Each structure stands twice: as C-alpha cells, then as structure tokens.
Amino acid sequence: xxxxQFVQYIVAGVTSGSIYAxxxxxxxxxxAVTKIINFAQGEFVMLGGLLSFTLIHSAGLPLVPALxxxxxxxxxxxxxxxxxAIRPPKKASVVSxxxxxxxxxxxxxxxxxxxxTKNFVRxxxxxxxxxxxxxxxxxxxxxxxxIGTMVVVTIILHLFLNYTMVGKALKACAINPVASxxxxxxxxxxxxxxxxxxAAIGGIGGVVLAPLTPISYxxxxxxxxxxxxxAAIGGxxxxxxxxxxxxxxxxxxxxxVAANWGPFTSxxxxxxxxxxxxxxxxxxxxxxxxxxxxx
Amino acid sequence: xxxxxxxxWSYLAIAALFVALILAPFxxxxxxxxxxxxxxxxxxxxxxxxxxxxxYTGQVSLGQAAFFGMGAYISAxxxxxxxxxxxxxxxxxxxxxxAFAYIIGYPIFRxxxxxxxxxxxxxxxxxxxxxxxxxxxxxxxxxxxxIPYLSxxxxxxxxxxxxxxxxxxxxxxxxIISQNIIRSRTGRALRAIHSSEAAAESVGINVDQFKVKIxxxxxxxxxxxxxxxxxxxxxxxPQIFDFMASVKLVVMAVIGGLASxxxxxxxxGATRILSDEVLLRFGDWDVVVYGLILxxxxxxxxxxxFVKLKEVFQRLRLRYRQRGIER
Numbered sequence: 001x002x003x004x005q006f007v008q009y010i011v012a013g014v015t016s017g018s019i020y021a022x023x024x025x026x027x028x029x030x031x032a033v034t035k036i037i038n039f040a041q042g043e044f045v046m047l048g049g050l051l052s053f054t055l056i057h058s059a060g061l062p063l064v065p066a067l068x069x070x071x072x073x074x075x076x077x078x079x080x081x082x083x084x085a086i087r088p089p090k091k092a093s094v095v096s097x098x099x100x101x102x103x104x105x106x107x108x109x110x111x112x113x114x115x116x117t118k119n120f121v122r123x124x125x126x127x128x129x130x131x132x133x134x135x136x137x138x139x140x141x142x143x144x145x146x147i148g149t150m151v152v153v154t155i156i157l158h159l160f161l162n163y164t165m166v167g168k169a170l171k172a173c174a175i176n177p178v179a180s181x182x183x184x185x186x187x188x189x190x191x192x193x194x195x196x197x198x199a200a201i202g203g204i205g206g207v208v209l210a211p212l213t214p215i216s217y218x219x220x221x222x223x224x225x226x227x228x229x230x231a232a233i234g235g236x237x238x239x240x241x242x243x244x245x246x247x248x249x250x251x252x253x254x255x256x257v258a259a260n261w262g263p264f265t266s267x268x269x270x271x272x273x274x275x276x277x278x279x280x281x282x283x284x285x286x287x288x289x290x291x292x293x294x295x
Numbered sequence: 296x297x298x299x300x301x302x303x304w305s306y307l308a309i310a311a312l313f314v315a316l317i318l319a320p321f322x323x324x325x326x327x328x329x330x331x332x333x334x335x336x337x338x339x340x341x342x343x344x345x346x347x348x349x350x351y352t353g354q355v356s357l358g359q360a361a362f363f364g365m366g367a368y369i370s371a372x373x374x375x376x377x378x379x380x381x382x383x384x385x386x387x388x389x390x391x392x393x394a395f396a397y398i399i400g401y402p403i404f405r406x407x408x409x410x411x412x413x414x415x416x417x418x419x420x421x422x423x424x425x426x427x428x429x430x431x432x433x434x435x436x437x438x439x440x441x442i443p444y445l446s447x448x449x450x451x452x453x454x455x456x457x458x459x460x461x462x463x464x465x466x467x468x469x470x471i472i473s474q475n476i477i478r479s480r481t482g483r484a485l486r487a488i489h490s491s492e493a494a495a496e497s498v499g500i501n502v503d504q505f506k507v508k509i510x511x512x513x514x515x516x517x518x519x520x521x522x523x524x525x526x527x528x529x530x531x532x533p534q535i536f537d538f539m540a541s542v543k544l545v546v547m548a549v550i551g552g553l554a555s556x557x558x559x560x561x562x563x564g565a566t567r568i569l570s571d572e573v574l575l576r577f578g579d580w581d582v583v584v585y586g587l588i589l590x591x592x593x594x595x596x597x598x599x600x601f602v603k604l605k606e607v608f609q610r611l612r613l614r615y616r617q618r619g620i621e622r
Contacts, residue, residue: 037409037412037413039412084590085590085594088594089593089594089597092593092594092597093353093597094408094409095349095353095354095355095408095412096593096597097593098355098357098408098409098412099355099545099549099589099593100589100590100593100594102357102542102545102589103585103586103587103588103589103590103593104586104590105586106539106542106582106583106585106586106589107582107583107586107587107590108586109582109586110579110580110581110582110583110584110585110586111583113579113582114579114580114583221420221538222420225413225416225417225420228413232410232413267424267427267428268424268428270420270424271420271421271424271425271428274417274418274420274421274424275421277413277414277417278414278417278418278421281406281410281413281414281417282402282403282405282406
C-alpha cells in the first residue's frame with residue numbers, strides 16, 4: 001500500500017466515520033437523558049438527505065435555505081415522534097419501547113418512500129465536484145464539508161452542554177432525573193429536547209452526506225446500526241467518546257475493504273460493521289448489564 | 296365456576312377452529328384462499344417461536360428472519376443442488392439452525408434489553424448479507440428456483456390443496472407442543488424468568504440455560520417454517536428474509552399477544568390477511584400501517600391485541616352474567 005493510497009483510505013474512513021459519529025451523538029444524547037435506545041435514529045439522517053433533495057429539486061429552493069429547512073423538519077419530526085409515540089405509554093418496558101421506536105422508524109421510512117421518492121438520490125455538492133489533491137490522494141471537497149460539519153457540531157454540542165443553562169439541565173437530568181427534577185428540571189421537557197437535538201444532528205448528517213453518496217428511503221437501518229456501534233464503542237457516556245467511536249469504525253471499515261482479502265470484499269462492507277457491533281457488545285456485555293440494572 | 300366455564304369456552308373455540316381449518320381448503324368454503332391459508336400456517340409456526348421467546352422470556356429478537364432464512368436456504372441448497380431427499384434436508388436444516396442458535400445463545404444472552412435487541416438485529420442483517428453474497432450457494436440476489444416438492448412414497452405435495460394439509464399438520468403440532476411446554480415445569484420456569492430473573496435464579500432456575508433452550512426451540516420452529524416455505528413456493532430469494540421480514544414477524548407476535556400460543560394464529564392470520572388482501576389495494580402503504588400497528592399496540596395494549604380482545608370478551612360476558620343474576 002503506497003502512502004497516497006494510505007491517505008486515501010484514511011480520508012474515506014474519517015468521512016464515513018464522521019457520519020457514524022453524528023448518528024452516534026444522537027444515540028448518546030437520547031440514551032443519556034431517557035435511557036431509551038432510539039432505533040429510529042438512522043431515519044433522521046435519511047430524512048435530512050431526502051428532504052434536502054426534495055426541497056432543492058421539487059420545491060426549487062436554493063441550497064442553503066433547503067438545507068436549513070430540511071434540518072428543521074427533521075428536528076420537528078423528532079419532537080412529534082417523542083410527543084406521540086414515546087411519551088404516551090406509562091411505565092413502558094424496555095421491550096415495548098424498542099418496538100415503539102422500530103414502529104416509528106418503519107412508519108417514517110414508509111411515508112418517505114411513498115410521498116417523496118423510492119429512488120437513490122444525490123444532491124448537488126456544496127462547493128463543486130473538482131477533487132482536491134492532498135499528499136497524492138484525491139479528495140472530494142464534500143468529504144471535507146462532512147468532516148468539518150461533524151467537528152463543528154461536536155464543538156457546539158460540547159459548548160451547549162457545558163456552558164448554557166438548558167445544556168446543564170440536560171446533563172443533570174442524564175446523571176439523576178429524580179434529583180434534577182427536585183431542583184426544577186422537568187425530565188419530560190429534557191427528553192423532548194434530547195429527541196429534537198438528536199433528530200436535528202441526524203438531519204445535519206443527512207444533508208451533508210447526500211451530495212457525496214446517493215441515499216434512498218431505506219438507508220436508515222444501516223446508518224442507525226453503525227451509529228449505534230459508534231455510540232457503543234463510546235459506551236453511551238460522552239458525546240466525544242461517540243465521535244471517536246464513529247471515526248474508529250469508519251477507518252476500520254475503510255481498511256478492511258481496502259485489504260480486499262478473504263471475506264473482506266466490498267460486498268461484505270456492512271457485515272464488517274456488524275461484526276464490530278457484536279464484538280463490542282460481547283466485550284462490554286458485563287458492564288452494559290450492570291448499567292442497565294443500575295439505570 | 297368461572298374458571299370451568301372459561302375452559303369449556305376455550306375448548307369450544309379450539310374445536311371450532313379445527314373444524315374450520317379442515318374445511319377451509321375446499322372450494323365451496325374458503326378454497327380461493329388456500330394459498331393465503333398456507334402462508335398463515337407457515338408464519339404461525341415462526342410466530343409461535345417468537346411469542347415463546349418474547350412473551351415468556353421477555354427477550355426481543357429482531358433477527359428471527361435469520362433462522363427462518365437458514366431453514367429455507369439449507370433445505371433449498373441440499374435438495375436442489377445436492378439432491379438430498381427433501382424430508383432429510385428439512386431435518387438437517389432444523390438441526391443445523393438449532394445448533395447455530397445454541398452456539399450463539401450463551402454469548403448473546405449475556406446481553407439484555409436494548410443491547411440484546413441490537414445484537415439480534417445485527418445477526419439478522421449478517422445472515423441476510425450472507426444470503427445475498429454467497430452467490431455460488433444461494434444464487435445471490437435472484438435466489439434459487441425449481442426446488443423439488445416434498446413427497447411421501449409416490450404421493451407428491453404438488454398442489455396447494457395437498458400442501459395446505461401438510462403445513463397445517465405441522466402448524467398444529469407445533470402449537471400443541473408449545474402449549475404443553477408452557478404448562479410444564481419449563482413453562483413455569485420461563486414465566487418466573489420473565490417476572491424477575493434474580494428471583495428465578497434464587498429458587499434454583501438456571502436462567503441462561505432456559506433462555507438458550509427457548510431460543511433453540513424458536514430457531515427450530517423458524518427453520519421448519521422456512522423449509523415448508525421453500526417446498527411450497529419452490530423458489531427462494533433473500534428479500535423474503537430481510538430486516539422488514541424480521542419486523543413483520545415481531546408485528547405478528549405483538550398482535551397475537553406476546554404470551555399466548557394460540558394468539559400466534561391470530562397474529563399471523565391478521566397480518567397476512569392485512570398485507571395480502573387489504574393493503575395490496577393501497578399500494579405500498581403496508582410498511583406505514585405496520586409501523587402504526589406496532590406503535591399503537593405497544594402504547595395501548597403492551598400485552599398484545601389478542602390478549603386484550605380476550606379480556607374485553609371476558610369482561611362483557613361477566614357483565615352479561617351479572618345482569619342475569621340481578622334479575
């Protein structure tokens with residue numbers, strides 16, 4: 001492997017890893033505040049991508065407003081999902097909540113497939129198709145947009161959680177919902193904010209991903225699973241850990257496919273992430289079971 | 296008194312069900328729906344396994360289509376490519392799928408709740424990727440066709456009418472076996488595990504072992520159903536066993552009631568009739584409807600639609616009888 005190839009694979013891995021990181025951030029935020037794994041998390045990425053495509057091509061909106069509106073709609077759908085599906089059941093078991101979020105996921109997917117499009121779609125690149133030469137590797141400028149967006153989102157989220165009143169309330173609620181409600185933090189409102197934030201971050205992932213890789217209405221399952229892997233590597237604890245988990249998964253995937261050896265051919269690309277998922281879950285199983293009992 | 300009445304009512308219901316099932320495939324009764332009824336029988340077998348797993352152990356499986364697909368593909372490959380007798384192929388498929396479930400059972404049940412769900416989802420997807428990618432065995436995305444029929448001596452199950460009785464014989468056997476398991480020591484142990492694992496363990500129940508046993512049983516059921524499916528359709532392809540297939544199986548179990556064996560017929564039946572007869576007229580909206588069903592059933596009746604209906608029926612009867620006493 002030449003150094004140019006090496007750089008090429010690193011960049012490819014970091015790019016897809018950035019998307020996994022954004023999905024992983026959503027999982028982490030919702031899990032921290034509500035102890036729910038939102039199986040619909042990948043759908044928000046899909047929504048961001050397909051909504052921006054529809055707004056640009058059918059509604060004729062210019063690029064920037066289309067992206068902003070897409071993210072806002074995704075966030076609104078996150079809020080609606082929480083209010084209509086997650087909040088109503090009283091004392092729901094873990095299994096019921098899993099089934100509810102899956103139901104919501106396939107509902108969203110079905111409506112998008114029917115009302116928007118069933119085709120793979122690509123939106124125009126943010127800054128042209130001309131690839132940039134870097135250390136002998138050719139980089140799609142959109143990859144830089146994706147990586148940059150992920151970094152900016154992570155920094156803003158970090159600042160939000162640590163330096164604003166609402167962010168601190170979210171953190172308090174994540175640490176102990178009962179104690180925080182005694183000092184005036186409403187856990188239900190915090191849960192709503194968590195869903196909106198996670199949906200918006202997913203939507204952002206979708207709008208920056210769509211110009212690089214064509215996505216379709218059923219892309220959500222895989223994106224969700226890989227984001228879950230990212231969050232699981234990070235232990236569902238801190239957003240920064242989820243980001244590193246995402247980047248790690250992206251790079252592993254990129255090099256495993258690059259090796260093109262034995263089972264590691266591109267047809268099995270998704271299976272690699274799934275193997276990592278099972279491995280992580282089994283390695284961490286003791287610790288995860290403890291947390292589940294405590295939480 | 297009430298208990299006796301209740302049991303005599305359920306015997307009556309089961310007897311009526313049997314008569315209806317025997318008469319169903321004749322053309323003057325429900326003959327035009329024979330194919331639909333075959334699919335209901337096949338999916339009932341998978342659903343019973345999932346009901347046992349989800350209802351009695353409180354564990355969710357989002358990858359049940361993996362076992363279903365293994366049964367189908369192993370039977371198809373053995374009997375078509377290698378010329379193995381279809382019955383033998385079916386048996387080998389069930390043993391292999393059961394063994395696979397046993398091997399993954401212990402590590403996977405170290406996980407609980409959310410993580411277990413994710414792990415089963417992952418397993419289901421890995422298996423689906425294998426069905427698509429192992430082209431030399433499975434025929435890739437197009438799958439396989441011209442799989443032979445089952446036969447006994449010279450009697451070939453080459454018509455829907457014949458296969459109907461075959462499938463429902465299997466289905467009823469599976470239902471009765473499951474019913475007996477629930478009423479045995481194993482069933483009581485499983486219910487104890489569902490209420491509290493710690494309490495079950497403290498009275499000497501080997502929790503992990505019981506969970507794995509039920510996983511193996513559900514895998515064997517799914518495998519048998521998969522085999523019956525390929526010997527009915529004589530084709531197989533990966534789309535039948537994708538992620539949505541696993542979700543639909545969960546829908547069936549949820550509608551049927553997670554802790555009721557006979558509810559599985561209701562769940563599989565309602566879901567198949569909904570998708571094959573009703574939703575076809577509305578294009579591809581079935582996915583949307585499934586999503587709605589999952590959310591609504593879980594919010595309003597987490598113990599399942601069938602169980603809820605039974606409750607409502609019993610309450611109505613009780614009220615009716617009370618009125619009689621008052622008069």
